[in-house]
Amino acid sequence: EPEVTQTPSHQVTQMGQEVILRCVPISNHLYFYWYRQILGQKVEFLVSFYNNEISEKSEIFDDQFSVERPDGSNFTLKIRSTKLEDSAMYFCASSPTAMGSPLHFGNGTRLTVT
Amino acid sequence: DAKTTQPTSMDCAEGRAANLPCNHSTISGNEYVYWYRQIHSQGPQYIIHGLKNNETNEMASLIITEDRKSSTLILPHATLRDTAVYYCIVRGSGEKKSSGDKLTFGTGTRLAVRP
Numbered sequence: 001e002p003e004v005t006q007t008p009s010h011q012v013t014q015m016g017q018e019v020i021l022r023c024v025p026i027s028n029h030l031y032f033y034w035y036r037q038i039l040g041q042k043v044e045f046l047v048s049f050y051n052n053e054i055s056e057k058s059e060i061f062d063d064q065f066s067v068e069r070p071d072g073s074n075f076t077l078k079i080r081s082t083k084l085e086d087s088a089m090y091f092c093a094s095s096p097t098a099m100g101s102p103l104h105f106g107n108g109t110r111l112t113v114t
Numbered sequence: 115d116a117k118t119t120q121p122t123s124m125d126c127a128e129g130r131a132a133n134l135p136c137n138h139s140t141i142s143g144n145e146y147v148y149w150y151r152q153i154h155s156q157g158p159q160y161i162i163h164g165l166k167n168n169e170t171n172e173m174a175s176l177i178i179t180e181d182r183k184s185s186t187l188i189l190p191h192a193t194l195r196d197t198a199v200y201y202c203i204v205r206g207s208g209e210k211k212s213s214g215d216k217l218t219f220g221t222g223t224r225l226a227v228r229p
Binding site for chain 2: 004042
């Protein structure tokens with residue numbers, strides 16, 4: 001069964017550094033998402049992406065964050081200058097349509113900012 | 115999106131059915147009920163979803179009341195591997211950009227399956 005893959009599984013970075021989290025969505029999917037989960041807290045929506053543009057973003061997704069689909073397969077989340085509070089699990093998800101079809105999630109990248 | 119209410123925790127015996135309730139009294143006509151689960155810190159796993167009718171797949175059954183104000187996820191024969199946090203989520207149809215097509219996770223129900 002096709003799945004969403006994320007790399008790396010664990011990333012350690014120093015405060016102030018830039019990180020890029022990578023995702024390969026399921027191949028025929030058109031809608032892409034990033035979520036994050038701080039340890040012990042809820043899974044929080046960050047951003048959705050369709051047709052090469054952001055369709056919705058949360059308050060968390062400020063100017064430090066950006067997303068890109070650089071080619072036909074990858075979907076990336078960039079954090080320009082990481083803060084300690086960015087430490088979390090980051091999950092990528094994709095779905096084939098917006099209406100009535102489920103999101104499929106990857107197993108996440110654990111980001112640790114020191 | 116409509117808010118959902120779930121019990122904080124439940125348990126059931128291995129091999130028995132697990133029935134997880136969810137209230138969504140403010141659901142609107144074009145909103146779907148989705149169920150996901152999260153095992154430890156893995157990514158949320160899709161289980162099932164429905165609009166009005168009851169649904170069944172290889173993982174579970176979803177029973178939605180006629181007024182659509184509540185639903186129950188049924189795991190027919192729970193195993194130890196079903197121990198997880200289960201999320202009931204009401205999601206818009208995505209017809210309007212303002213209603214969004216995202217999933218909004220709550221705190222879910224922590225299900226413990228005991229041997």
